[in-house]
Amino acid sequence: MPSDKDYKSTKKIKQNISNIKEEFEPLAQWIDEKYGVKTLNLIFDYMDNAKSHPRLQVCLEYAMDKGKFMDNATYNFDETKQNEIAEKFAEVTSDYELKIKQNWIKKIFGLTYKSTNLFVYFTDFESIAKIEANEKISEKEIRKLQAKINNKELWTISRAFSGVTYFLYTDEQLKKYQDSETHKKWKNHYYKLLKEYDEFDYFKNDYFYFELDSKENFDKNYESNWYYYYK
Known part of the structure; x- marks a missing residue:
């Protein structure tokens, strides 16, 4: 919904007030090129704050883009594409952590991304922006x-x-x-x-x-x- 923090942070990216996290830029570009979509934001967190259940939200701009990641037979997310993105996420974050290894300030305050058992899911910005406009x-x-x-x-x-x-x-x-x-x-x-x-x-x-x-x-x-x- 428009009140959700994830929507608000993504809206700032759309408004060019802020940017997607530096470490996620290569992954967003890879997703866009591979699947022909527009990724606005990537948000990493843990389900129920459990470190054993990491998840990645792929926030696409358009509802039609989100549809490209749905399995038309089951109406669930396309498992193959989820796995492809999870694998790429592990590669990209691993490269990033090696890059900042020598920077002890970033190392202390940076987030170590856990990619094992990563759950990838998809949202779209357009649908919530429309709700916000109507509610205004x-x-x-x-x-x-x-x-x-x-x-x-x-x-x-x-x-x-x-x-x-x-x-x-x-x-x-x-x-x-x-x-x-x-x-x-x-x-x-x-x-x-x-x-x-x-x-x-x-x-x-x-x-x-x-x-x-x-x-x-x-x-x-x-x-x-x-x-x-x-x-």
């Missing part, structure tokens, strides 16, 4: 937008993650507006507002989540509960 739209702006629309059949505008849903009151009204010119106009209104907060230009008008639904469906099938609806 204030409730005041949403109320102003609904007032501007000024349609008595529109119950509420509900945002979640990187998308938005406009709720009509009844299923019959939903059918009336679905795929209508009004539907397209509402989508364009929201897109224009969303782009004001789209710092990295990730949202495209034809490819963002904009849906219509009804209060009738919300009440009847989700017990009027937002948690159940978005679960």
